[in-house]
Amino acid sequence: MGKALLLIDVQEAFTDSKWGRRNNPDAEKKIQEILADCRQAQWTIIHIQHVSDSPDSVFYKHGAGFSIKAVVAPQPNEKRILKSVNSAFIGTDLEQYLNEKQIKTVAIVGLTTPHCVSTTARMSGNLGYQTYLISDATAAFEMRDHLGNWLDPETIHHLSLATIHEEFATVLDTESFKKDVVSIEG
Template sequence: MATEHRALLLIDFQAAFDDPAAGSRNNPDAERNALLLLARWRETNRPIVHIQHSSTEPGSALRPDSPGHAFKPGFEPAAGEMWLSKRVNSAFIGTPLETALDRAGIRSLVIAGLTTDHCVSTSTRMAGNLGFDVILAGDATAAFERQAVDGTRIDAETVHGVNLASLDHEFCRVYDTETIVASICG
């Protein structure tokens, strides 16, 4: 893993994902790992981008007028850190993210966020397709259980694992937080 300058992209670390109605979730340490990345990026004065989902869907817990829209504690953007609101799964659609990164000369990203199979996967795929060199912090993401088309239940760990496997070496490289911190910020 190269040690070049990379931006940390934190996707949708929002209160809505703490609602038990969301169902069973894997990786209870995702937020702790993401906060370790965030702390290290801040300590080394590296660029950080916070993405916040602002749903327009009626009844969504991620609507701007909902308590679930708020950043989880510790994930609030600090002065000088970029914050962008998105309305769809990709952090690149309908936002100035690509332009802002280009203007800053950033072509390398480390991504962490919620959820692995939705906004994290979509944003990672787009970043890779747009030519960014992407590292995904696999242990700083999490997924919820899903129901398959045939009605069977897919547990959260399987959803998470299949998505990481689909992304790795196609759109990004998946590493754990410890490896990222040691290699990039060491």
């Protein structure tokens, strides 16, 4: 059965200062490593891009933030999917595409851990795909909680991973994923 790497929202929009402090500054480097290994192992590569019709959005379809970061630029044969909500499965052909390609294993990297990455991982697991989320190939930004308190990005990141691991997906770091999943399954 097939395997796919989903690169979620690795876009210039996340360089905007509006997001605040971020953890894991090497996430894009790890994503690049994983992408290279998955390409070599002939995994299906799917680039997911968040898009907005609003000129005020950092994800505006005609704005600089919409672009995929150059370090993970899609190759001509790699699928691109545009989404306008947190899940890469809602309002897109992702599930249909995975099923057509007979893909049963999905690995997820990208931005940001508590939003589009975790939402997509949850849906992937619920839809029955063997799902891996690569912990050091994603990142989170600081945010306020429901009481107005600031939470640091590392706490947000780890809490997001904890709520996914062993329920919706297997959370691994890059080295474990490359050694145990790409080399075994790839």
